[in-house]
Amino acid sequence: MSDINHQIILNSRPVGWVTPENFKLVEGTIPEIGDGEILTRNLYMSVDPYMRGRMNDVKSYVPPFKIGKVLEAGVVGEVIKSRNPKFKEGDVVVGNLGWENYSKSNGAELLTVQRGVVPLSYYLGVLGMPGMTAYAGLTYVTNAQPGDVVFVSAAAGAVGSVVGQIAKIMGCEVVGCASSDEKVDYLINELGFDRAFNYKTCGSIAKKIAEICPKGIDVNFENVGGEIMEAVLWNMRDFGRMAMCGMIADYNNKKMAPGPRGMMIIIARRLKLQGFLIYDNPACNAEFIQKATGWLAEGKLKYRETVAEGLENAPAAFIGMLKGENIGKQIVKIA
Amino acid sequence: MSDINHQIILNSRPVGWVTPENFKLVEGTIPEIGDGEILTRNLYMSVDPYMRGRMNDVKSYVPPFKIGKVLEAGVVGEVIKSRNPKFKEGDVVVGNLGWENYSKSNGAELLTVQRGVVPLSYYLGVLGMPGMTAYAGLTYVTNAQPGDVVFVSAAAGAVGSVVGQIAKIMGCEVVGCASSDEKVDYLINELGFDRAFNYKTCGSIAKKIAEICPKGIDVNFENVGGEIMEAVLWNMRDFGRMAMCGMIADYNNKKMAPGPRGMMIIIARRLKLQGFLIYDNPACNAEFIQKATGWLAEGKLKYRETVAEGLENAPAAFIGMLKGENIGKQIVKIA
Numbered sequence: 280m281s282d283i284n285h286q287i288i289l290n291s292r293p294v295g296w297v298t299p300e301n302f303k304l305v306e307g308t309i310p311e312i313g314d315g316e317i318l319t320r321n322l323y324m325s326v327d328p329y330m331r332g333r334m335n336d337v338k339s340y341v342p343p344f345k346i347g348k349v350l351e352a353g354v355v356g357e358v359i360k361s362r363n364p365k366f367k368e369g370d371v372v373v374g375n376l377g378w379e380n381y382s383k384s385n386g387a388e389l390l391t392v393q394r395g396v397v398p399l400s401y402y403l404g405v406l407g408m409p410g411m412t413a414y415a416g417l418t419y420v421t422n423a424q425p426g427d428v429v430f431v432s433a434a435a436g437a438v439g440s441v442v443g444q445i446a447k448i449m450g451c452e453v454v455g456c457a458s459s460d461e462k463v464d465y466l467i468n469e470l471g472f473d474r475a476f477n478y479k480t481c482g483s484i485a486k487k488i489a490e491i492c493p494k495g496i497d498v499n500f501e502n503v504g505g506e507i508m509e510a511v512l513w514n515m516r517d518f519g520r521m522a523m524c525g526m527i528a529d530y531n532n533k534k535m536a537p538g539p540r541g542m543m544i545i546i547a548r549r550l551k552l553q554g555f556l557i558y559d560n561p562a563c564n565a566e567f568i569q570k571a572t573g574w575l576a577e578g579k580l581k582y583r584e585t586v587a588e589g590l591e592n593a594p595a596a597f598i599g600m601l602k603g604e605n606i607g608k609q610i611v612k613i614a
Numbered sequence: 615m616s617d618i619n620h621q622i623i624l625n626s627r628p629v630g631w632v633t634p635e636n637f638k639l640v641e642g643t644i645p646e647i648g649d650g651e652i653l654t655r656n657l658y659m660s661v662d663p664y665m666r667g668r669m670n671d672v673k674s675y676v677p678p679f680k681i682g683k684v685l686e687a688g689v690v691g692e693v694i695k696s697r698n699p700k701f702k703e704g705d706v707v708v709g710n711l712g713w714e715n716y717s718k719s720n721g722a723e724l725l726t727v728q729r730g731v732v733p734l735s736y737y738l739g740v741l742g743m744p745g746m747t748a749y750a751g752l753t754y755v756t757n758a759q760p761g762d763v764v765f766v767s768a769a770a771g772a773v774g775s776v777v778g779q780i781a782k783i784m785g786c787e788v789v790g791c792a793s794s795d796e797k798v799d800y801l802i803n804e805l806g807f808d809r810a811f812n813y814k815t816c817g818s819i820a821k822k823i824a825e826i827c828p829k830g831i832d833v834n835f836e837n838v839g840g841e842i843m844e845a846v847l848w849n850m851r852d853f854g855r856m857a858m859c860g861m862i863a864d865y866n867n868k869k870m871a872p873g874p875r876g877m878m879i880i881i882a883r884r885l886k887l888q889g890f891l892i893y894d895n896p897a898c899n900a901e902f903i904q905k906a907t908g909w910l911a912e913g914k915l916k917y918r919e920t921v922a923e924g925l926e927n928a929p930a931a932f933i934g935m936l937k938g939e940n941i942g943k944q945i946v947k948i949a
Binding site for chain 2: 332339340504508523524525526529535536537538539540541542543544545546547548549550551552553554555556559
């Protein structure tokens with residue numbers, strides 16, 4: 280074990296798009312732990328769209344990252360020292376830790392997971408926060424029913440790819456959009472989407488949706504916002520439900536973008552738009568992990584990762600994910 | 615009884631703001647009725663914001679008005695001829711009839727109301743569609759609870775004034791905005807709103823709301839859209855609910871206006887925005903009429919009308935209502 284703890288700190292706040300200069304790789308030391316604490320050697324970390332919001336100095340549902348401090352992410356780590364009776368050396372834990380080789384924690388919000396069931400990185404994706412978000416939004420928020428037409432934006436992403444597959448398992452008709460033909464092929468031929476299209480090359484998104492969803496949309500799982508959300512809104516059926524999960528199209532705007540035109544349609548079609556965060560439904564998470572582990576084993580739930588090698592590549596992986604370069608879940612392998 | 619049936623027809627479709635030239639007063643004849651039909655002498659008619667939408671040639675939840683045809687409105691009329699066993703001469707009925715002195719109807723969607731309980735025009739306002747809309751939105755849609763901070767836009771209007779008073783009866787803290795100091799005075803000193811402001815003179819609407827709702831808003835009853843909705847959105851508390859009832863700010867736009875900026879707040883604060891129409895909750899209407907009749911008798915529910923005299927003044931009354939010139943419900947007295 281090296282004495283150096285490589286860490287990535289927030290060097291400056293982005294204005295508009297995130298750049299590599301917003302990050303800095305530094306050499307820290309391996310922390311000493313006190314009573315009740317543990318030390319983890321970090322194996323995998325996650326880069327997720329919501330982190331873009333934390334780079335701004337704005338109070339929100341999670342506090343902003345601080346300049347000069349180590350960034351945080353979902354991390355899978357191995358416990359290498361423990362002075363906390365709940366953890367022993369060799370345990371594998373998942374939770375919010377640093378962009379670094381070694382993290383100190385009191386363990387309060389860490390979950391211990393079993394080795395050997397699925398690859399450990401899955402606990403950052405299909406069995407982690409993105410998967411739980413997909414499940415909670417589709418079931419608890421929209422109450423999707425068999426036969427419903429479900430639309431998913433950013434459908435090849437970490438959340439969208441799980442939304443679409445769970446909707447298929449539930450007996451829905453599933454339609455999605457993504458940013459490349461390769462992703463569209465993945466959605467239809469690997470994940471079993473009924474229909475999908477490349478929103479960058481399709482012309483009018485609203486017309487494209489009307490063409491491939493002639494009955495309209497019952498349930499929308501909103502990951503993107505902006506013009507895609509507007510096009511979906513205009514294609515919603517009476518009493519449609521929209522799970523508001525993310526607005527990645529807006530995260531790198533310097534100014535707040537206007538909302539969709541034609542909001543009157545919310546009234547005319549009696550739509551329900553509901554924002555949600557995964558933290559609000561803790562009971563739902565255990566239910567999901569149990570179901571999803573079964574679906575993975577049966578081959579009903581497919582999962583793909585894009586893995587960046589090495590902590591030093593985490594900023595590039597994060598920026599690429601914001602630009603939609605990954606298919607499936609973007610992971611960084613730290614060790 | 616004169617032989618002339620004065621009628622107002624749609625002369626042309628408005629582009630942007632409605633003008634008197636969009637209407638035409640014509641002299642029709644009194645219709646002959648057939649089996650199953652009735653003839654009404656119309657006493658009062660209602661002008662309501664939703665009618666602006668029907669003047670456009672756009673398919674929506676109610677079909678558009680037709681050029682050259684008599685316009686429709688909520689009307690209180692007296693049955694003067696009946697060949698329908700459900701109605702007898704002298705009955706007073708409420709329902710969707712023409713902008714005219716005499717209407718023929720099969721009675722299918724008409725409601726018979728009692729004389730002598732309240733002024734008959736009340737069935738077009740506080741005991742009619744606007745009152746029912748207020749009640750359904752506040753109870754069934756937002757599930758407002760005692761102690762909730764309830765915000766109402768267009769608060770001195772036909773719907774808003776009832777929303778605020780019912781919310782007070784339910785034990786909520788009620789805040790509203792309106793377009794003149796006279797209306798603000800009416801809200802606070804006559805209707806019992808806790809706080810209210812003139813959105814035309816207050817400067818930043820978002821800052822004004824933050825100042826007078828320091829805890830934020832739990833329930834918003836949206837009548838206006840546009841910049842008021844944006845300001846409200848930014849002041850919603852976690853898990854806030856928004857009953858989407860109307861967007862009068864947008865009805866006279868030539869192009870669809872963009873939605874509120876900062877829609878990400880729907881996610882961060884886990885808001886629920888729900889569109890509704892009064893037609894969707896028929897069970898709620900009888901429940902409301904019973905309660906509201908009691909509240910009126912006890913003086914808990916106050917009601918004001920602005921009455922235009924004469925069918926020929928209906929277009930001006932309608933245009934004035936769209937501009938916010940009335941306080942309380944705008945009614946046209948036909949006979």
